[in-house]
Amino acid sequence: MAIIKIKRPQLTIAEKLYLPAVIKGLSITLGHAIRAVLGKTPGAKRNFNSSGMGITMQYPETKWDDQLPDYYRGVPALVTDEKGRERCVSCQLCEFICPPKAIAIIPTEIESDDPWAKVEKRPQVFDIDMTRCIYCGMCEEVCPEQAIYLRQDYAMTGLSRAEMVNDKERLYEIGGVREGLVNKWNEIK
Amino acid sequence: MSDSTTTKLPKDTAAEKGMVNIQVDGHWIQVPRGTRMIEACKLAEKEVPHYCYHPKLSSPGNCRMCLVQMGMPPRPNPGEEPSYDENGFQKISWMPRPVIACANTVAENMGIRTKGDLVEKCREGVMEFLLINHPLDCPICDQAGECGLQEFSVQHGKGSSRFKEDKVKKPKNVKIGPRIRLDDERCIMCSRCIRFMDEVAQEPVLGFSERGTHTTVGVYPGRELDNNYGLNTVDLCPVGALTSNDFRFQMRTWFLKETPSIDTNCGTGANIIIWTRGNKIFRVTPRQNDDVNSCWMPDSHRLSYTCPSHDNRLSAPLIKADGVHEETCWSNSIAAAGEAIKQFEGNEIAIIASGKQTNEELFMMRTLAAELSTDLISIIPHTQESDKMLISEDRNPNTTGAGLILGLDDPTEKLAAIKDGICNGSIKAVIAASEDLLDAGFSADDIDGLELLISIFNTTNATAQASDIVFPGASSAEKRGSMINVTGRLQKLNAACIPPADARDDWEIISDIILAITGETPEQAPLSIDQLSEIISNNIPQLEGKNLANISELGEVIIDTNVTIPLLDRETQRIAQGEIVG
């Protein structure tokens, strides 16, 4: 037979009374409360950079920014390389892949007197609408030029919809410089 | 086979019809004798990847992408009778080496394999060679998304390159003509562009120089690729080596929506595809129609599209008050037009229709003339020399249709009478659509002398300036409708965009003016372009049973005009001489 019969455990008198268990629970809570008032919550300072008044981080007075891992997926932004070249060539793959259609790009040709004229193409307009972005990271994944990255910023706020659109200038500001990326536009090709 | 004397073999039944039996990937089919192997595979619905082959050009067989395996029945020994299997076919012996499918023709009992180890290996090899020196340009290359090299390298290419040496450097971003840019590193030396300029455009300015991996396409020294058919090489180029300045870096092709329509710059009515994203036209390319424009179109027509966002578009109805145009709403302007027209007798009003209007719009113009009981209705002729290629000498796209719809042998025959009438003051009001009267031989004095001028235009011009009431209409890329080209072929336009702001389809405007004059309720007018097209097919005997819903994308001949298109005549000749497949 595949049925196994299990006997209910026999409870002791103390267990049947409930009260001892309630007192045990309350004393743990009381212990934590006392330690919180004394500023001694374990791990609060070290792991969460909080005041120690309990485990709750007092955001935005205290922030977690220096604890963010490298792979943190914050605001998507454009990066320049060590030579100061804007890496994006406006291939519009990110615009295509972006699930909520947050990205809008207008490509243009690089003028022939530009030092990077051989790259031929760059974005004239590059807007990411942060009211639409869902921080999925697809743009970063699809980019053939390693030009767009989800950076550490996460606190995007604005008073209007227009303010929530990051334009090209702002995107480079957030993105900054990223070194050591594959560079196919170097001298050999 | 014992009963071969009594039953006919497949080869004999096929021969009677001028066909041959061939086996493609294991299936026997019959194809016309003399068919190229690549076309036979197309008939058998088997894809053979290819770059240099184009049915409208000669086949030099230089890309080697179309390699397939071929087999024939073994040659019988002396005195030996060929043996047939139970279906009447001979056994096929496969050749150990591949052959190119584009330049070889089929033969009786031939076998073709478009799959299998040998063929796959060949394609992989050719692909790898083509990609050896190819730049990693896809992110900035306009061809990406419609590139033959991308497509076949997904199917037959390697994930990575085994080529460790430096790639060959060649000229990039070369301006080889006013409309075209050449990138030699992307070129795969298929020679399609060279052959097109030589054989179709008949101005052989392109050619190869250097040898081996250094082979480079270029223009003849001191010359430019400025032929009016030059942009067809951009369509032909299977890769991004030739790109159009007009479309360069404007938009990636995968965002674009394709709308089949027809060109309205001349009477040929070349079949086109309008490529749009949102409400913006990005490019126009020819669409194959072997009875109209083959695979080509002239650059001048390709680049003359009117976008809804152009600066000179009219976007609201205008009424002139004290010499200044003021924007107004549709109900005001239509009512004002109706009131104004009603002040005149029928014979004081002339209607200038246009050979640029669709049959549907012309029919509404005719109805308007009938309502006003005037017979002064005419289109304006636009003729210029033909280029002996595709551009017809009639620069109106729908002169044939105008004649048919207006019921006149020559739709311009009333023009002289109208001009005289305006000159001597017997005509006091003119309703004009899509024609700039000052361009058409009317003088500014004549126009100023009119008591009432109502016009429908999609862009501003001098006649619109002089008009008392101007209605904003739709451009040819913004409307559905039908036209009849110089060869008598009924073709249809499809709307790729919507008109800007308050502008509307022309037939609706004319319909509303008619309602304002007659005082009928809107239900008595056609409610949609389809309904209008239905009414027309019931009214015009030659158009019986033809409405917008059932005219095919390639159109159909409904009138015999005896006009031919020079480029097509040459093409027919070349097909007859066996130079091209066609």
Ligand code: SF4
């Ligand atoms: S995918 Fe990369 S290179 Fe392409 S447009 Fe986006 S950021 Fe620019």
Ligand code: SF4
């Ligand atoms: S992170 Fe996702 S949603 Fe945000 S811009 Fe990139 S692709 Fe679009």
Ligand code: SF4
């Ligand atoms: S020709 Fe094709 S494969 Fe070559 S760079 Fe352009 S899109 Fe890429």
Ligand code: SF4
């Ligand atoms: S430029 Fe284009 S069409 Fe001309 S040979 Fe090269 S790949 Fe072929």
Ligand code: FES
């Ligand atoms: S298509 Fe046959 S060799 Fe190029």
